[in-house]
Amino acid sequence: MLCASLFAAWLVLHKAAKRCRYVLRRYGLLLGNLHTTHAGHGSVHRASVIQSVFSAVAVILFAAAVLDPYGNMSTSMLGLGALDIILLQALPPAAVISYFRRRRERRWQVVIAPALGALGLITTSLLVVSNFDVLTGTTEPVITALQWLLLLVGGPGVALASWLRSARPDRYARLGGASVPTPPPTAPPNAPAGDPSGQPRPSSAATPARPGNRAVKGPATMARDAETHADIPFGPEDTPWQKTFSGLRVGGGRPYGTPPSSDPRAAYTGVPEVPHHKVQLPPTGLDAEQYTEAEALFRSHIDAQTRNFAGYQVTSALDYEERLGHYLNRHLNNVGDPYQSSSYTLNSKVLERAVLDYFASLWHAKWPHNPEDPESYWGYVLTMGSSEGNLYGLWNARDYLSGKLLRTHHRKPGKVTFEQALRGGGPHAFHPVAFFSEDTHYSLTKAVRALDIDTFHTLGSTCYPDENPLAPGTPWPREVPSGDHGAIDIDQLAVLVRFFASRGHPVLVSLNYGSTFKGAYDDVEAVACTVRSICAEYNLDNRRVYRGCGENSDYDERSGYWLHVDGALGAGYAPYLEMARDAGMVEHAPPTFDFRISDVHSLTMSGHKWMGTPWACGVFMTRTGLQMAPPKSSEYIGAADTTFAGSRNGFSSLLMWDYLAHHSYDDQAWLAAECDGLAAYMHEQLLVLQEQLGQGLWVARSPQSLTVRFRQPHADIVRRYSLSSETVYVDGTARTYVHLYAMRHLTRQRVDELIGELRQPGAFPLASSAKTTTGGGASGSTDRTGG
DSSP, rough: OOOHHHHHHHHHHHHHHHHHHHHHTTTSSSSSTTTTTOOOEEEEHHHHHHHHHHHHOOEEEEEEHHIIIIIIHHHHHHHHHHHHHHHOOOOHHHHHHHHHTTTTTIIIIIHHHHHHHHHHHHHHHHHHHHHHHHHHOOOOOHHHHGHHHHHHHHHHHHHHHHHHHHHHHHHHHHHHOOOOOOOOOOOTTTOOOSSSOOOHHHHHHHHOOGGGGGOOOOOHHHHHHHHHTSSSSEEEEEEEGGGGOOGGGEEEEESSSSOOOOOHHHOOOOBBBOOOOHHOOOOTTTHHHHHHHHHHHHHHHHHHHHHTOOBSSSEEEOOOOOOOOOOOOSSSOOSSSSSOOOOOSSSHHHHHHHHHHHHHTTTOOOOOOTOOTTTTTEEEEEEHHHHHHHHHHHHHHHHHHHHBBGGGOOOSSSOOOOOOOSSSSTTTTTTEEEOOBSSSSSHHHHHHHHHTTTEEHHHHHHTTTTOOOOOTSOOOSSBBBBBBTTOOOHHHHHHHHHHHHTOOOOOOEEEESHHHHHOOOOOOHHHHHHHHHHHTTTOSSEEEEEESSSSTTTEEOOOSSSEEEEEHHHHHHHHHHHHHHTTTTOOOOOOOOTTTTTTTTEEEEEEETTOOSSOEEEEEEEEEGBBBSSSSOOGGGGGGOSSSSSBBBBHHHHHHHHHHOOOOOOHHHHHHHHHHHHHHHHHHHHHHHHHHHSSOOOOOOOOSSSSSEEEEEOOHHHTTTBBBEEEEEEEEEEEEEEEEETTTTOOHHHHHHHHHTTTTTTSSSSSSSOOOOOOOOOOBBBBOOOO
């Protein structure tokens, strides 16, 4: 038993030592080829041999000194190891104190408790040193002197680390596995020119294979491919790919599945803090040690980025884990209509309806939802965020303006329900045209393409190429121009809408309420008034849509225009800022955007932006009387599926419900006022910095926006603070901007740290033009505001 125990302990120490040498060599901190693995079974054989040599030398030295192998050697080594472990355990508390020294919260966890732990372990270390003879059971000078090996080895190690930190920061970063560049594969001897792996690059003149004539690879060809790429290192241990299969996963001597055609680490953009090989998934999976290391690397990376996250309109101050962790082991799927119960009982629809009623009230819609009341609201919780809301809103708008059947008129069971209106006023009566500004989120462009909706640009360029009403004889603009601060130019929108309305086209307008880059708010009420008056001139404000050919055929009355509001950020934030203004906490609030405006047909908001959730989600809302009939009855789930996604993330409803349950109107109004004040502070500090540096930083903030934009700094700063960038042209000169977002997790201290970095020499690379104009902003192709 004693021998087996000692042997097991020595094996553990042997594995730890060889692993340490392997990792240090892999990160370029030792010489030699200790980082290679055995071609046959993938073991770290070279590092293991070196460690065996060290062990043999130690045994020989003890034998030469005529010391007892158990009474002297074993106990002395165990005593030395115990002292080493105690000293190592004293270091993490000190690291915790140093790492969190700038944070004022959780003083007990990050200062007091670690200090007490470090003090206790250091005291224990001193006691071990003073009683080392008692621990080892001998007073032999050779044995008692062993403890000083820690200083002889540890001292140079600390000195080397300090030198690396100052002289070779790239290598120092590798000490924690943070940045391990992947070298290109070495070409085999006599390999043809081209791919370093030895595979010749395909000729650019080669005829591409036709999908229809693509040959099916047989077993022999696949085996040759597998052999060709079998030596590509894969997984945490850099094991050759074909060696990552267990016996169960290999049939007929050939691995199941296709081999990599090249090294994936060279094919993908790397994340320096998370080496790709550490998270690769071999067929055998990851063992406990590999998983722990990989997850720790990813966690450290995400935690570091979260602390500095400042360039996107997403709230990362989340606290759901303690309350809702239980549900991570539960399945929640809100498939189907949120107001209908179904046979799929693992859902959170009861919470979803509470969330939807909350926002219906907040956005001044008629609630609760009543399927028999066309003026009551209808909506659902989104799985994709506002991009899904935009897609669903435009889909609803397209069918509504195209004369498709409304849900209120669909009462017959069946599968085919997309019935088309049979007659209308003119050849373009059911051919809608979409309008949105140059500051609109890119998801709108995807949505109109996916839904095959003509924009004014596509239809104008095709049918009226020389009749651009904004500048006759010139190409049609792709989007409606924006004003100085990023809001849609209503006068130019009116010109474009009038051009198509006069030709009988229904009008679909999508507006921004908190645009992506400038954070601008379109004046929804003013746009609604303008569009309604123009459509009234051409009888598009209220028209009959017939469902039959006879004189007495059924019809319904609906408008010939649709206004959709993309309020991804603003719809979740502005109502509380309006409350703060009414309470005297702030002076201004953005313009009205919601269902107080009767011409607003649909509205969407992202839950992960203002409220903050671990993943994308949101809310879509419209009026019940504007719903289109679902394309198919869904008997399978026991409820109609009136949504876009089908299966929907029930956890999102739970998260939003939890947040709203813990944040009152008063809380949210105070938070909105705080963020508004932080945005003003960021703007002020960047203007001061611009004056101090004496160069144009193009600082600008749109009214009531939570974002401030300025000239793009050095790439390291952009990455550290996750700053979003966008290039625009000002008087023909390219300007690349970034922006900061004053979200709930951002603090003035973090802003001050960023300003401090921006003040350092070299923070702003030399640009082709540093000219300051009365322009700024960063969206679309032109820019007219700034500093």
